[in-house]
Amino acid sequence: NAGVTQTPKFRVLKTGQSMTLLCAQDMNHEYMYWYRQDPGMGLRLIHYSVGEGTTAKGEVPDGYNVSRLKKQNFLLGLESAAPSQTSVYFCASSYILIGELFFGEGSRLTVL
Amino acid sequence: AQSVSQHNHHVILSEAASLELGCNYSYGGTVNLFWYVQYPGQHLQLLLKYFSGDPLVKGIKGFEAEFIKSKFSFNLRKPSVQWSDTAEYFCAVNGAFTGTASKLTFGTGTRLQVTL
Secondary structure (H helix, E strand, O other), X not given: OOOEEEEOOEEEEOXXXXXXXXXXXXXXXXXXXXXXXXXXXXXXXXXXXXOOOOOEEOOOOOOOEEEOOOOOEEEEEEOOOOHHHOEEEEEEEEOOOOOOOEEOOOEEEEEO | OOEEEOOOOEEEEEOOOOEEEOOEEEOOOOEEEEEEEEOOOOOOEEEEEEOOOOOEEEOXXXXXXXXXXXXXXXXXXXXXXXHHHOEEEEXXXXXXXXXXXXXXXXXXXXXXXXXX
């Protein structure tokens, strides 16, 4: 039972490049989330999904896109990376919308 | 909009000292409250949660938290910390009965350093 798995774990990009972070969960959770963690700012919600085929904006959605084509996967895309997107990204899932979140191990992204 | 404040950004304690980390939230309705812990190099994991009932909640590894509704607080406590408690601690809150717009709001975190 892997829980929540994120790939890749580390990535370095140049400004303007694009990339996709993949999150996969094997707990059959309906709800999935993408957060970014920055020093002194805690975790901020980028986008979330309440079910397959649905997505919604969180606190800091600009510059990111997401897709939830399959229930177990939640993809986070950066179309044109900027240095301000240097961060650690965490994916999470939950059984109910207001319940406990289960987190992945994080993906550290550096944009030069 | 809901918000969470953790006033202690960095706490340094000696082993066996008692711990209390503050958490205050701002939200007009019924809330669910959580404390998450992030050990160095690891992902966040749930320490304890409060949904309803007894306002004194016990979690893993000897941690407990008390929900004081009148003070909008959910402080985390441990009577005697260990070196292995060195981690970052996050308080989080979300509205208990809101719909699809509900989300978990995190505080900025408190970094706990326990010295031997």
